[in-house]
Amino acid sequence: MIDHKTVVSNRKAFYEYHILEKYEAGMELLGSEVKSLREGNANLKQAYVLIRKGQAWATGIHIKPYSHTGFEGHEAVRNRKLLLNAKEIQKIKAKLEQKGLTAIPLRIYFNKKGWAKLEIALAKGKKTYDKRNTIKERDIKRESQREMSNRSK
Secondary structure (H helix, E strand, O other): OOOOEEEEEEEHHHHEEEEEEEEEEEEEOOOOOOOOOOOOOEEEEEEEEEEEEEEEEEEOOOOOOOOOOOOOOOOOEOOOEOOOHHHHHHHHHHHHHHOOOEEEEEEEOOOOOOOOOEEEEEEEEEHHHHHHHHHHHHHHHHHHHHHHHHOOO
16 A cells, blocks of 8 residues: 655646656745645646756646745745656656656655655646547446446446
8 A cells, every 4th residue: 555645736737748758856845834834835737847957857747835835935936856766857858858758747755654646747747639549548438437336236
C-alpha cells in the first residue's frame, strides 16, 4: 500500500497528453508554502517543467498564500526549483529536446516522511481524435461498470 497524501493532481493532463515516463522530484519550498499545501491550497493547471543551466524548475504552480500568515507570505505563482539527480535531469533534458515532448507536473503529495514531492511526467500532446477516443473508452468503461453493478443487485 502506498502511503501518500495527495494534495492536488492535474487530472486534465491525462486527457491532454500521452504520459510516457514519470519521475518523483522534491521541491524547494518556503515554510508558508508547505503549510498552505497541507491545507490543500494548490493548482497545477497552468504548470510545466523547464530545464535551465542544468537545473529543473517548475513554473506556473499556484500555491495559495497560507491562511494564518501575516503580511509577509509567499508569492502564489513563482518558479520553484526541483530537486532531482543530475542523471535524471540530463535524461529529461535529452527527452525534451525531441520534437513534441514536454514535461508536466501530475500531482503534489506528501510521502511517508512528510516531504512534499512533485510527480512530473514526460508527455506527448494528444491530437483531437485521440481525445475523442479517450472519452469513448471512458464512457464504455463507465457503462460496463454500471451493467455489472445492476446485475449484482
